[in-house]
Amino acid sequence: MAKVEIFGGICGFNTVVSATAEQRRMVELKVESECPNWQKVQEQLKKVDAYKELFGKLHEGEVYRLSSPFIPHLACLVPAGIMKAVEVAAGLALPRDGFIRVTG
Numbered sequence: 001m002a003k004v005e006i007f008g009g010i011c012g013f014n015t016v017v018s019a020t021a022e023q024r025r026m027v028e029l030k031v032e033s034e035c036p037n038w039q040k041v042q043e044q045l046k047k048v049d050a051y052k053e054l055f056g057k058l059h060e061g062e063v064y065r066l067s068s069p070f071i072p073h074l075a076c077l078v079p080a081g082i083m084k085a086v087e088v089a090a091g092l093a094l095p096r097d098g099f100i101r102v103t104g
Contacts, residue, residue: 001018001019001020001089002017002018002019002020002084002085002086002087002088002089002095003016003017003018003019003085004016004017004019004081004082004084004085004088006077006078006081007077008035008076008077008078009077009102011035011073012034013033013034013035013038014033014034015031015032015033015034015035015038015078015081016031016032016033017029017030017031017032017078017081017082017085018030018032018085019082019085019086019088019089020089021050021089021090021091024050024090024091025049025050025051025090026047026048026049026050027047027048027049027050027053027085027086027089027090028046028047029045029046029047029048029082029085029086030042031045031078031082033078035078037070037071037072038067038070038071038078040070041066041067041070041071044066045062045063045066045067045082048061048062048063048086049062050086050087050089050090050092051090053083053086054083054086054087054090054092061083063079063082063083063086064079067079077100084098
């Protein structure tokens with residue numbers, strides 16, 4: 001299992017992604033977000049094939065395909081957080097924090 005907490009930054013919305021994989025390849029997702037746009041996506045994004053998501057082309061995966069109609073902000077951190085949760089749940093990466101630090 002992997003749990004990823006995503007703090008959206010200036011939008012102020014937080015999202016928590018829980019990912020589990022009974023068979024390393026198929027990952028079940030639970031996305032809980034304060035963002036009204038991600039709330040529209042979370043109902044559709046329930047299970048993904050980790051190999052297709054992580055080793056395919058960026059625009060062809062379910063995470064980006066399902067979120068594209070609803071997420072107007074291209075710099076949103078949630079898709080990357082979901083992909084990291086999938087990667088860890090599938091046993092393809094160790095659970096380590098990553099950071100984006102913005103200075104002005």
